Amino acid sequence: MSGLKVNMVNTIGEGLGLCLRLPNFYAYLNADQNLDIVAHIKKSKNDNIEEILDIVNLKHRRKSKFSTYSLGMKQRLAIASAMIGDPDVYIFDEPTNGLDPEGIAEIRSIILRIASTGKTIFMASHILDEVEKVCSDVAIIKNGKLLATGTVGHILNDIPTIQVKATDMMALENALKNMEGLTDVRNLGDLIECGISPNMKPEEVNRRLQQQNIILGHLSVKKKRLEEEFLAITNNN
Amino acid sequence: MKALYLLQLEWKKYKNYRLFQLLFIGYLILLPGILWSIVGREFGAGVPFDPVTIYTFPDIWEYMAYFGNWLMFFFLGFVGVLTITNEHSYKTFRQNIISGLTRHDFFMAKILSILAIILFCTLYFILVGYVVGSYYTRDPQWDEMTEHAGAIANFALVCLAYSVYGLLLGVLVKRTGFALFIYMVAGMFLEKYSVG
Numbered sequence: 001m002s003g004l005k006v007n008m009v010n011t012i013g014e015g016l017g018l019c020l021r022l023p024n025f026y027a028y029l030n031a032d033q034n035l036d037i038v039a040h041i042k043k044s045k046n047d048n049i050e051e052i053l054d055i056v057n058l059k060h061r062r063k064s065k066f067s068t069y070s071l072g073m074k075q076r077l078a079i080a081s082a083m084i085g086d087p088d089v090y091i092f093d094e095p096t097n098g099l100d101p102e103g104i105a106e107i108r109s110i111i112l113r114i115a116s117t118g119k120t121i122f123m124a125s126h127i128l129d130e131v132e133k134v135c136s137d138v139a140i141i142k143n144g145k146l147l148a149t150g151t152v153g154h155i156l157n158d159i160p161t162i163q164v165k166a167t168d169m170m171a172l173e174n175a176l177k178n179m180e181g182l183t184d185v186r187n188l189g190d191l192i193e194c195g196i197s198p199n200m201k202p203e204e205v206n207r208r209l210q211q212q213n214i215i216l217g218h219l220s221v222k223k224k225r226l227e228e229e230f231l232a233i234t235n236n237n
Numbered sequence: 238m239k240a241l242y243l244l245q246l247e248w249k250k251y252k253n254y255r256l257f258q259l260l261f262i263g264y265l266i267l268l269p270g271i272l273w274s275i276v277g278r279e280f281g282a283g284v285p286f287d288p289v290t291i292y293t294f295p296d297i298w299e300y301m302a303y304f305g306n307w308l309m310f311f312f313l314g315f316v317g318v319l320t321i322t323n324e325h326s327y328k329t330f331r332q333n334i335i336s337g338l339t340r341h342d343f344f345m346a347k348i349l350s351i352l353a354i355i356l357f358c359t360l361y362f363i364l365v366g367y368v369v370g371s372y373y374t375r376d377p378q379w380d381e382m383t384e385h386a387g388a389i390a391n392f393a394l395v396c397l398a399y400s401v402y403g404l405l406l407g408v409l410v411k412r413t414g415f416a417l418f419i420y421m422v423a424g425m426f427l428e429k430y431s432v433g
Contacts, residue, residue: 022328023332024328024329025327026250026327029253033253036249037249038332040245041333041336042336042337
């Protein structure tokens with residue numbers, strides 16, 4: 001990762017921006033004064049504070065005491081303090097924990113803004129919806145073991161599934177089970193779901209079923225959600 | 238220059254802290270204020286103040302050290318306790334470490350800032366003693382002025398004791414209110430039994 005050796009103590013403040021758990025700042029100081037202290041500790045010149053406050057959208061409250069901030073604003077100030085010193089690599093630990101939907105959206109756009117400037121961001125999160133929307137690469141870790149890693153698209157599109165429905169469900173299920181290129185046919189009650197291999201197309205499934213006089217009342221290609229994939233990966237290990 | 242860096246860091250934390258401002262201004266006003274308030278007053282029997290020598294050289298140093306240390310019991314002791322307990326209650330100790338300060342530097346900054354405050358307060362103590370003593374002493378001589386000047390060192394030493402005691406309680410107790418309570422109660426108790 002950008003040539004950095006992750007030795008926490010030595011690299012903190014020199015190329016590594018940390019935003020861990022709950023934000024903690026001096027309650028009696030305002031955003032400017034708190035960031036000033038962080039900049040002093042990092043021995044960074046304060047010249048980019050204006051820009052940082054702009055990115056985290058705190059400019060209008062910069063003179064308010066930290067104790068008057070909402071949780072979302074506190075979290076944004078924590079991100080701002082991580083940005084001081086212009087590190088190349090960021091580590092965010094559950095940055096959206098405990099925030100309202102608006103706050104979550106705001107943090108997401110800030111993270112994307114930082115990422116768009118060419119920085120690397122490591123984000124640990126239990127909120128998979130968040131990961132799906134923000135991240136480019138994912139690693140799934142369980143009990144300290146790395147279970148899966150790759151781009152979000154790669155992990156999601158491993159085996160796309162289709163859902164079908166017809167009047168005669170029994171005949172449909174039998175036909176699907178006998179068809180090549182389909183895997184893991186499951187009857188969900190009013191729908192039948194099955195995995196579809198890359199060289200098989202949904203159109204082809206439809207055409208073959210029609211040849212067997214089974215007319216579909218419903219056919220949908222389901223893109224897998226990260227949550228399902230996550231559960232599948234962690235359950236198998 | 239490391240010391241200067243740490244002192245500047247602490248200054249950024251102190252300078253906008255309202256309680257610190259109040260305690261500090263309280264010391265600056267009360268030290269000469271107490272002297273002025275007793276000038277020319279009659280004391281009842283049993284009070285160990287001599288109304289004639291109290292504000293003249295050389296005894297002024299000893300009397301001032303006595304008042305001054307009482308002020309310092311509250312000012313420096315409170316600052317010592319609060320400077321540690323605040324970092325705990327705001328969890329900023331953690332935030333400072335995350336930002337890249339080492340534990341060693343964190344505590345060095347606290348100790349250095351306390352030493353700097355003691356230095357400043359002692360210089361102010363000398364200034365007040367010099368001004369008041371020169372004003373009330375008829376024809377002050379250098380020998381007379383410095384005869385009991387050892388009390389200045391006593392004053393600084395007691396300041397150091399109070400502040401270190403405050404820092405220690407801050408580290409041990411961590412909770413602001415509880416630490417201050419123990420500081421006051423135990424401080425007065427210890428003082429009573431160590432003196433008499």
